Amino acid sequence: MNYLEAIVLAIIEGLTEFLPVSSTGHMIIASSFFGIASDDFTKLFTIVIQLGTIFSVIILYFKRFFQSIDFYKKLFVAFLPAAVLGLLLSDLIDSLLENPITVAISLIIGGILLIKVDDWFGDGEETEISYMTALKIGFFQCLAMIPGTSRSGATIVGGMTQKLNRTVAAEFSFFLAIPTMLGATLKKSFDYYQEGFTLNQEQINLLIIGNIVGFLVAMIAIKSFIGYLSKHGFRVFGYYRILAGAAILLIHYFVMPLIIV
Structure with missing residues (x-):
C-alpha cells in the first residue's frame, strides 16, 4: 500500500462509515481495484x-x-450480540472480506430494502430507547458482518422497526459504532500480534495518515447525513446501492474477462 492508496481508502471510510452504503464493501472494492485486497496490512489498515x-x-x-x-x-446490551457472533464467526467473516460478489449482492439487496423502509416504518415518534430496543438493534447490527450490508444502515433500520425517530435511531447507531469498532480494532490488532505481524515505520505512518483523513471526512459526513436523513429518508441511498452493486457485477462478469484476455 502506498500513501495515495491509503488516503483514498481513508476518504472512503470517512464518507461511508456512517452512511447506509457499507464502508467495508466500498473499501473491499477499492482495495481490489488497487490489487491490495488480500494483503495482510490492508486488512489491518x-x-x-x-x-x-x-x-x-x-x-x-x-x-x-x-x-x-x-x-x-x-450501549453495552446493544454491543453484545455482535461481540459474541464476531468472535464465533471470525474466520468466516475474514473469508468474505475478499469477495466483491458478496459485496455486490449485499449492496443490491440492501438497496431494495432501503427504498421500501420509509414506506414500511416511516419516521417514528419514539425518542427513548429501552433495553429491549437496544438488544434488538444489537441483533440487527450482526447483519453487517456480511460485507456490503452496512452496519449503520442495519442498526438505523433496526431502530426504526422499534418505532424510533430516524434521527434518534441514527445517533444511537453512531454511539454504538464506538464499542463495536473499537472492539473490532483491538481484536484484529491482537490477532496480528499473535501471528507475529509487525509494523514498519512506513506502515505506522500510513495508519496515522489514514486515521487523520478518516476523522476529518467523517466529521463532514455525519453532519450532512443527519440533516439529509431527517428530511428525506433512505430512498436515495437505496438507489445508490443498487447502481453500485450492479456496476460491480457488470465489471466482474463482463469487463474483467475482456481485460484478462
Whole structure:
C-alpha cells in the first residue's frame, strides 16, 4: 500500500462509515481495484482507521457522552450480540472480506430494502430507547458482518422497526459504532500480534495518515447525513446501492474477462 492508496481508502471510510452504503464493501472494492485486497496490512489498515471515525463521533457528540450510567448499559446490551457472533464467526467473516460478489449482492439487496423502509416504518415518534430496543438493534447490527450490508444502515433500520425517530435511531447507531469498532480494532490488532505481524515505520505512518483523513471526512459526513436523513429518508441511498452493486457485477462478469484476455 502506498500513501495515495491509503488516503483514498481513508476518504472512503470517512464518507461511508456512517452512511447506509457499507464502508467495508466500498473499501473491499477499492482495495481490489488497487490489487491490495488480500494483503495482510490492508486488512489491518481498513479496521484500524475506524479509530479516526470513532473519534469524530466523540468530538461531535461530546456533551452527549456525559449521560446517565443507564445510557452506557444500553450501549453495552446493544454491543453484545455482535461481540459474541464476531468472535464465533471470525474466520468466516475474514473469508468474505475478499469477495466483491458478496459485496455486490449485499449492496443490491440492501438497496431494495432501503427504498421500501420509509414506506414500511416511516419516521417514528419514539425518542427513548429501552433495553429491549437496544438488544434488538444489537441483533440487527450482526447483519453487517456480511460485507456490503452496512452496519449503520442495519442498526438505523433496526431502530426504526422499534418505532424510533430516524434521527434518534441514527445517533444511537453512531454511539454504538464506538464499542463495536473499537472492539473490532483491538481484536484484529491482537490477532496480528499473535501471528507475529509487525509494523514498519512506513506502515505506522500510513495508519496515522489514514486515521487523520478518516476523522476529518467523517466529521463532514455525519453532519450532512443527519440533516439529509431527517428530511428525506433512505430512498436515495437505496438507489445508490443498487447502481453500485450492479456496476460491480457488470465489471466482474463482463469487463474483467475482456481485460484478462
